[in-house]
Amino acid sequence: xxxxxxxxxxxxxxxxxxxxxxxxxxxxxDKVVGLVATMGALHEGHRSLIRRARQQCDxxxxxxxxxxxxxxxxxxxxNYPRTRDQDLEIARAExxxxxxxxxxxxxxxxxFATRIELPSLSAxxxxxxxxxxxxxxxxxxxxxxxxxxxxxxxxxxxDYQQLVNIExxxxxxDLDLEVVRCPIVREADGLAMSSRxxxxxxxxxxxxxxxxxxxxxxxxxxxxxxxxxxxxxxxxTALYSSAVELDYFEVVDRDHLVALERIEPGRGAVxxxxxxxxxxxxxxNIQLEPR
Amino acid sequence: xxxxxxxxxxxxxxxxxxxxxxxxxxxxxDKVVGLVATMGALHEGHRSLIRRARQQCDxxxxxxxxxxxxxxxxxxxxNYPRTRDQDLEIARAExxxxxxxxxxxxxxxxxFATRIELPSLSAxxxxxxxxxxxxxxxxxxxxxxxxxxxxxxxxxxxDYQQLVNIExxxxxxDLDLEVVRCPIVREADGLAMSSRxxxxxxxxxxxxxxxxxxxxxxxxxxxxxxxxxxxxxxxxTALYSSAVELDYFEVVDRDHLVALERIEPGRGAVxxxxxxxxxxxxxxNIQLEPR
Numbered sequence: 001x002x003x004x005x006x007x008x009x010x011x012x013x014x015x016x017x018x019x020x021x022x023x024x025x026x027x028x029x030d031k032v033v034g035l036v037a038t039m040g041a042l043h044e045g046h047r048s049l050i051r052r053a054r055q056q057c058d059x060x061x062x063x064x065x066x067x068x069x070x071x072x073x074x075x076x077x078x079n080y081p082r083t084r085d086q087d088l089e090i091a092r093a094e095x096x097x098x099x100x101x102x103x104x105x106x107x108x109x110x111x112f113a114t115r116i117e118l119p120s121l122s123a124x125x126x127x128x129x130x131x132x133x134x135x136x137x138x139x140x141x142x143x144x145x146x147x148x149x150x151x152x153x154x155x156x157x158x159d160y161q162q163l164v165n166i167e168x169x170x171x172x173x174d175l176d177l178e179v180v181r182c183p184i185v186r187e188a189d190g191l192a193m194s195s196r197x198x199x200x201x202x203x204x205x206x207x208x209x210x211x212x213x214x215x216x217x218x219x220x221x222x223x224x225x226x227x228x229x230x231x232x233x234x235x236x237t238a239l240y241s242s243a244v245e246l247d248y249f250e251v252v253d254r255d256h257l258v259a260l261e262r263i264e265p266g267r268g269a270v271x272x273x274x275x276x277x278x279x280x281x282x283x284x285n286i287q288l289e290p291r
Numbered sequence: 292x293x294x295x296x297x298x299x300x301x302x303x304x305x306x307x308x309x310x311x312x313x314x315x316x317x318x319x320x321d322k323v324v325g326l327v328a329t330m331g332a333l334h335e336g337h338r339s340l341i342r343r344a345r346q347q348c349d350x351x352x353x354x355x356x357x358x359x360x361x362x363x364x365x366x367x368x369x370n371y372p373r374t375r376d377q378d379l380e381i382a383r384a385e386x387x388x389x390x391x392x393x394x395x396x397x398x399x400x401x402x403f404a405t406r407i408e409l410p411s412l413s414a415x416x417x418x419x420x421x422x423x424x425x426x427x428x429x430x431x432x433x434x435x436x437x438x439x440x441x442x443x444x445x446x447x448x449x450d451y452q453q454l455v456n457i458e459x460x461x462x463x464x465d466l467d468l469e470v471v472r473c474p475i476v477r478e479a480d481g482l483a484m485s486s487r488x489x490x491x492x493x494x495x496x497x498x499x500x501x502x503x504x505x506x507x508x509x510x511x512x513x514x515x516x517x518x519x520x521x522x523x524x525x526x527x528t529a530l531y532s533s534a535v536e537l538d539y540f541e542v543v544d545r546d547h548l549v550a551l552e553r554i555e556p557g558r559g560a561v562x563x564x565x566x567x568x569x570x571x572x573x574x575x576n577i578q579l580e581p582r
Contacts, residue, residue, distance in 0.1 A: 113463060114407065119406065
């Protein structure tokens with residue numbers, strides 16, 4: 001497994017983009033390259049992305065970079081979990097070919113000027129409380145697409161709005177790669193895997209179950225014939241205790257993320273939820289398949 | 292010379308992106324590809340870009356697409372000159388390998404959502420009167436970079452602010468290609484070549500000379516020792532008749548396009564000018580080399 005920047009470099013991370021290009025020129029021509037872009041603190045969700053890439057590609061590149069442009073002021077950039085040694089162990093176990101650690105100063109030089117915006121897909125849901133988030137995500141993902149030129153890139157459905165933004169950007173900008181959707185991985189009790197789960201204390205960890213439970217309940221209601229988002233929301237979120245500071249629970253169109261007044265049986269929908277529990281912001285979602 | 296979309300296709304332009312990718316897969320692997328992106332109405336300025344590409348590359352691709360996203364409401368999108376047959380003749384004479392005609396419906400489907408912004412380089416100069424212009428230019432150029440994956444892309448210094456926006460975007464987004472600057476081509480009397488020049492009637496054509504003359508005068512003043520932008524502007528634009536509706540005449544930093552209070556002899560500057568003459572908007576610029 002190759003690690004970039006080379007751990008023994010005297011000048012730290014500088015030049016990792018150039019190192020990457022020369023790695024690619026030597027190793028990657030004519031190979032199918034799969035990219036798994038992460039912020040590290042790897043868990044079973046990330047492992048499922050890597051495994052899928054491992055099955056479908058000749059070479060698997062894993063990037064680990066806590067990207068500053070997707071955090072707003074007062075958000076958890078500084079205490080976002082960073083677990084380099086564990087991450088490298090997981091990467092080795094999953095037979096990753098290249099692990100690349102990003103460096104903020106290199107990725108965003110002082111006179112960096114470029115912004116990517118998808119206003120119609122990024123203002124709602126998480127975008128309402130995190131107005132810079134999706135612009136930051138799309139920017140780093142586009143940079144990584146250019147640096148790695150992957151054939152396929154793997155993203156989890158856990159971050160559904162992010163996934164839709166990345167898919168649309170990829171199509172709009174005529175990028176010659178496939179974005180591969182990977183299903184949410186859950187703990188045995190239903191909690192969606194997230195790097196932020198480690199910040200939950202035992203009591204909050206229990207309360208956090210309310211999110212997945214409400215989504216499962218919502219899907220039951222849908223399967224039983226309920227088509228009204230207001231009804232579904234009311235009944236599903238009735239379970240929440242006061243420990244759950246709900247940000248949103250919204251039934252939206254799967255492609256355009258527009259709030260629905262009624263779910264068309266032939267089209268289905270996705271329900272996205274976000275809440276803060278004991279200071280930790282969590283998101284989850286569930287797809288309502290057409291029925 | 293290949294023309295895409297194939298002129299005899301029954302379904303018009305649809306699918307030209309897919310045709311392009313298959314052309315590239317057949318012809319272009321391991322070849323150095325040069326891209327000349329234009330809106331057509333080709334003149335000597337464009338020919339100089341094509342010739343430079345012809346010298347430096349194995350394959351030269353010329354794109355012709357009057358890009359709607361870079362025109363604002365009330366601008367000259369609909370009467371921008373379109374001269375397909377002449378353009379093809381020039382392309383043939385200059386030994387272009389591929390001419391690609393863009394199609395708006397294909398390039399911008401109804402739910403197109405992505406925007407590119409470089410606020411610090413696009414709000415000033417032309418951006419003040421054309422607030423959507425550089426976002427539109429950067430968007431189409433990025434799309435073309437993805438479609439053609441050129442090794443080099445050729446742009447004229449005539450559109451200096453556009454060039455700086457494209458260069459910065461290319462660097463910021465880690466695109467693996469070289470943006471090649473090509474010098475302004477002028478008529479014998481000094482007028483900068485522009486597709487819009489054909490819209491000047493004989494009287495306006497004469498008045499239009501004021502722009503290049505003022506820039507040449509400004510450079511003389513600089514060479515004679517003048518370092519004050521206000522002085523330079525005043526003396527150089529004193530030549531203008533009332534037919535010249537001046538938009539701006541600004542002395543700016545060459546990399547960041549920031550208006551200068553004094554030109555540092557060791558750094559130089561660029562002077563950008565824009566004016567409307569008899570309803571035709573023209574731009575021009577001149578570089579003040581360090582002295």
